[in-house]
Amino acid sequence: MAQLILNHLSKDFGTGRAAVSDVSLTVREGGFLALLGPSGCGKTTVLRMIAGFEQPTDGSIVLGERTLADAGGALPPEKRNMAMVFQSYALWPHMTVAQNVGYPLKVRGVTGATWQARVKDALSVVRLEEFADRRPADLSGGQRQRVALARCLVTSPDVVLLDEPLANLDRHLKAAMEETFREFHARSGATMIYVTHDQGEAMALATDIAVMSEGRLMQVASPQEIYARPEGRVVGGLVGQGAILDLALPDRGPRLLSWPVIEAAFRQTSGPSRPVLVRPEHVVADPEGVMLQVTSCVFEGERFALSLRTAGGQNLRAYSTHALDCGVLQPFVIRQGWLL
Amino acid sequence: MPRSSANRSSQPVWLLPFVIIAVCLLSGLPLARLLYAGLRFSIEGKATGLFSEPSTWFAIRNTLVTATGGMLIAVLLGATFAFVVTLTDIRAKGFFSFAFVLPMMIPPQVTALAWVQMSGPASPLLKTLGIAPPLGSPQPLYSLGGIALLLGVQHAPLVFLALKAGLAALPRDGVEAARLAGASPMRVFRDIIFPLAVPGLIAGAAIAFVSGVGNFGIPAILGIPASIFVLPTLIYSRLSSFGAGTFAEMSQLSMVIAVIAGLGLVVQQRALRGRDYRIIGLSGQNAAFSLGLWRGVAETGFSVILFFVLVAPVAALVASSLVPAYGVPLNFQTMSLHAYSEILFRQSVTLTAFANSLFLSGTTACGLLLFTVFTAYLLTRRPGKLADIITGLIEIPYALPGIVLAVAFILLFAAPLPLVNVSIYGTIWIILIAYFSSFFAVSLKPVASAFLQLDPSLEEAARLSGAGFFCRMRDILVPLIAPAAGASVILVFLIACSELTVSALLWSAGTQTLGVAIFNLDDSGSSDLASALSVLVVVMVVILMLLLELLAKHLPKGVLPWRN
Numbered sequence: 001m002a003q004l005i006l007n008h009l010s011k012d013f014g015t016g017r018a019a020v021s022d023v024s025l026t027v028r029e030g031g032f033l034a035l036l037g038p039s040g041c042g043k044t045t046v047l048r049m050i051a052g053f054e055q056p057t058d059g060s061i062v063l064g065e066r067t068l069a070d071a072g073g074a075l076p077p078e079k080r081n082m083a084m085v086f087q088s089y090a091l092w093p094h095m096t097v098a099q100n101v102g103y104p105l106k107v108r109g110v111t112g113a114t115w116q117a118r119v120k121d122a123l124s125v126v127r128l129e130e131f132a133d134r135r136p137a138d139l140s141g142g143q144r145q146r147v148a149l150a151r152c153l154v155t156s157p158d159v160v161l162l163d164e165p166l167a168n169l170d171r172h173l174k175a176a177m178e179e180t181f182r183e184f185h186a187r188s189g190a191t192m193i194y195v196t197h198d199q200g201e202a203m204a205l206a207t208d209i210a211v212m213s214e215g216r217l218m219q220v221a222s223p224q225e226i227y228a229r230p231e232g233r234v235v236g237g238l239v240g241q242g243a244i245l246d247l248a249l250p251d252r253g254p255r256l257l258s259w260p261v262i263e264a265a266f267r268q269t270s271g272p273s274r275p276v277l278v279r280p281e282h283v284v285a286d287p288e289g290v291m292l293q294v295t296s297c298v299f300e301g302e303r304f305a306l307s308l309r310t311a312g313g314q315n316l317r318a319y320s321t322h323a324l325d326c327g328v329l330q331p332f333v334i335r336q337g338w339l340l
Numbered sequence: 341m342p343r344s345s346a347n348r349s350s351q352p353v354w355l356l357p358f359v360i361i362a363v364c365l366l367s368g369l370p371l372a373r374l375l376y377a378g379l380r381f382s383i384e385g386k387a388t389g390l391f392s393e394p395s396t397w398f399a400i401r402n403t404l405v406t407a408t409g410g411m412l413i414a415v416l417l418g419a420t421f422a423f424v425v426t427l428t429d430i431r432a433k434g435f436f437s438f439a440f441v442l443p444m445m446i447p448p449q450v451t452a453l454a455w456v457q458m459s460g461p462a463s464p465l466l467k468t469l470g471i472a473p474p475l476g477s478p479q480p481l482y483s484l485g486g487i488a489l490l491l492g493v494q495h496a497p498l499v500f501l502a503l504k505a506g507l508a509a510l511p512r513d514g515v516e517a518a519r520l521a522g523a524s525p526m527r528v529f530r531d532i533i534f535p536l537a538v539p540g541l542i543a544g545a546a547i548a549f550v551s552g553v554g555n556f557g558i559p560a561i562l563g564i565p566a567s568i569f570v571l572p573t574l575i576y577s578r579l580s581s582f583g584a585g586t587f588a589e590m591s592q593l594s595m596v597i598a599v600i601a602g603l604g605l606v607v608q609q610r611a612l613r614g615r616d617y618r619i620i621g622l623s624g625q626n627a628a629f630s631l632g633l634w635r636g637v638a639e640t641g642f643s644v645i646l647f648f649v650l651v652a653p654v655a656a657l658v659a660s661s662l663v664p665a666y667g668v669p670l671n672f673q674t675m676s677l678h679a680y681s682e683i684l685f686r687q688s689v690t691l692t693a694f695a696n697s698l699f700l701s702g703t704t705a706c707g708l709l710l711f712t713v714f715t716a717y718l719l720t721r722r723p724g725k726l727a728d729i730i731t732g733l734i735e736i737p738y739a740l741p742g743i744v745l746a747v748a749f750i751l752l753f754a755a756p757l758p759l760v761n762v763s764i765y766g767t768i769w770i771i772l773i774a775y776f777s778s779f780f781a782v783s784l785k786p787v788a789s790a791f792l793q794l795d796p797s798l799e800e801a802a803r804l805s806g807a808g809f810f811c812r813m814r815d816i817l818v819p820l821i822a823p824a825a826g827a828s829v830i831l832v833f834l835i836a837c838s839e840l841t842v843s844a845l846l847w848s849a850g851t852q853t854l855g856v857a858i859f860n861l862d863d864s865g866s867s868d869l870a871s872a873l874s875v876l877v878v879v880m881v882v883i884l885m886l887l888l889e890l891l892a893k894h895l896p897k898g899v900l901p902w903r904n
Contacts, residue, residue: 053800076803078805079806088795092798092816094820103807103815106815155805
């Protein structure tokens with residue numbers, strides 16, 4: 001196993017707008033990278049290029065010492081020793097669960113007792129041993145997902161690719177499957193690449209998150225880093241809850257803003273404005289603060305989510321332990337903000 | 341660094357050349373040969389006598405009259421059935437649909453024979469019932485009107501199916517919105533449903549017209565005895581009286597058929613222009629208009645029509661096959677299975693015909709599958725201009741009237757094959773190749789729709805598992821499309837087994853098919869044997885159709901021509 005390097009990777013389907021342009025990133029060996037972005041941002045195309053289903057128009061993909069693909073040619077998917085969990089699971093309906101899981105072994109010429117043992121092993125990891133002789137049609141969505149995962153596990157692939165694997169599952173199942181993925185990653189040690197548009201999934205699972213937008217790579221960092229210090233409006237709006245305020249701030253100074261700086265900016269009405277990300281947990285009711293109008297108050301179970309409006313007409317979000325009436329004006333302090 | 345050349349697609353390098361060569365040999369070559377011959381003979385001015393003969397112009401007029409008349413009858417019958425079956429609460433919809441489309445699958449010469457046995461002074465059925473017209477009175481079906489009527493009955497299912505497909509996509513919520521807006525059921529039909537159904541109606545009418553122009557079996561049985569010739573039967577009679585200018589005449593007459601059929605399609609295009617209504621909204625269950633008291637009337641009416649279109653002709657056919665000689669009434673004294681034992685055990689002509697047709701249709705059905713699986717795979721995985729051209733080339737020989745295709749193959753193989761210097765003209769092989777060409781489209785459609793329906797990730801998962809092309813075909817793709825492949829084989833077998841038009845021109849002694857045998861037996865006056873053979877063909881058609889019905893729930897939508 002080795003690290004996976006994407007080198008100035010580009011893909012143009014000839015539609016006039018590149019689907020992926022100039023994406024460079026390195027996934028360390030055994031890493032778990034989440035490719036995060038809204039639909040149509042090119043993340044699935046990147047994944048399909050890594051798998052070998054699409055050939056890059058420019059740039060290259062290198063796994064360890066091997067060049068898998070560049071503009072001149074590509075190693076076909078069947079020779080890449082990768083595995084993938086598809087959004088539709090892609091289980092073969094005419095085969096039993098065991099045959100589905102064991103197919104990559106069969107193609108590699110493994111038969112008999114070895115085949116039996118390895119299929120059983122893989123199924124035990126996803127706790128489906130007793131379903132070995134069922135057909136995929138007889139399984140629930142979560143079980144199908146686990147069969148697809150077992151099929152990835154069985155050949156010890158260098159890289160495991162996951163294409164929105166949780167998109168079709170309900171919320172309870174999602175949580176359970178996230179746990180299975182985490183276990184699977186710890187156990188197999190494979191490099192994993194996980195495509196999702198759900199930032200919650202990405203933060204919960206990945207060791208690294210790559211945020212994409214309109215075919216470009218915006219930022220790559222650990223989940224904590226990307227939450228606390230996002231780069232630019234797109235990443236700031238995409239990762240975590242929060243609101244972006246346009247505040248008149250001095251050109252120099254630290255990017256992490258404290259309340260006195262923000263308060264000063266609130267009083268400043270002229271000058272060029274700059275985008276500041278404010279997380280809802282940093283907006284707290286405080287008599288020392290500025291007056292904000294409550295525009296909505298929604299009960300979310302453990303707390304109330306507030307939408308607030310500044311005197312300048314900008315929107316903010318906050319949490320509250322008790323209900324507030326719509327329309328009331330109340331003082332709030334913004335403990336910190338992040339200059340995007 | 342291991343590397344395969346720019347192989348991002350899943351197809352092996354040889355697949356595209358393989359498909360292109362197959363399609364060129366089966367479709368491109370005969371079409372090009374026909375076009376070349378027709379143009380050359382026209383330019384060189386050979387066979388100019390053809391268009392100064394009045395018989396040519398009579399045939400053209402007869403073709404236009406029967407095809408147009410047949411189209412009108414087909415539209416009337418087909419549209420009535422389609423509107424009532426899809427839009428109202430009439431009972432036994434499945435039965436009515438199946439029974440109504442059955443005539444489409446019955447070979448035209450059998451339909452014609454059955455109707456002849458049902459009417460006229462010598463009809464065993466009418467004689468048995470004691471209502472036969474006096475001997476010597478003319479057979480009313482041996483006329484232009486008779487030909488048009490039967491063409492209408494034969495092709496009404498085409499209109500029915502074309503219209504039903506359009507009506508099935510009709511948005512239910514659109515109809516409901518119109519009702520809520522205050523429109524009565526009649527208004528809804530006039531203002532909403534009918535305008536949306538017009539494209540299907542035009543398409544169905546065009547298919548019925550083109551099929552009528554190319555039909556050979558019906559005018560052959562009904563027209564030739566009365567010396568009424570249409571273009572396909574004129575070509576046939578020219579070939580029978582083989583002379584020096586025959587090839588030139590046949591290719592020019594074929595061109596005339598192709599031009600008339602083409603004009604029909606042009607008229608359709610013009611009529612359809614500006615009528616591309618994209619259906620938006622839910623199209624699911626159709627709005628059921630309650631017929632109230634009229635329901636019983638409609639059901640009775642349909643039953644009466646089906647009786648005359650389906651039950652009576654088949655009964656007449658059976659009756660004719662059970663009497664010892666033409667004109668004898670059927671009763672317990674005269675009834676015998678003599679005709680059946682004759683055709684099944686004694687007559688070498690019919691036995692050869694059975695053997696030939698089974699061999700031809702079996703080989704065509706199974707052999708074509710080999711081409712169609714690869715072609716369908718290529719067409720789904722590599723969509724684009726080239727795929728459209730390939731699909732078009734495959735469809736032309738099927739859309740072309742059979743008689744025109746047969747002429748193309750005669751021209752192509754009249755001379756010995758180059759290099760090997762062997763002539764296949766007059767052997768069974770020329771029929772086999774013509775069948776391959778003619779039924780390629782029939783064989784392709786079920787397999788292609790199965791491939792289209794397949795989630796591409798199933799194959800991608802197999803690729804990532806390490807499976808190469810043949811491995812994937814064997815383990816993943818072929819098992820998944822197996823039901824459609826089975827349907828393709830049965831369908832081709834069903835149509836090829838009783839086919840007449842292509843083999844009528846291409847057969848010679850010893851290579852006659854079932855269709856040809858029925859036609860020849862009737863022509864030589866052995867109507868009891870012809871009827872018995874026809875009964876067996878009808879039984880076979882119904883059994884194969886029922887077999888396909890059983891497969892239906894495993895098949896992609898639209899595979900079975902009588903279902904959609």
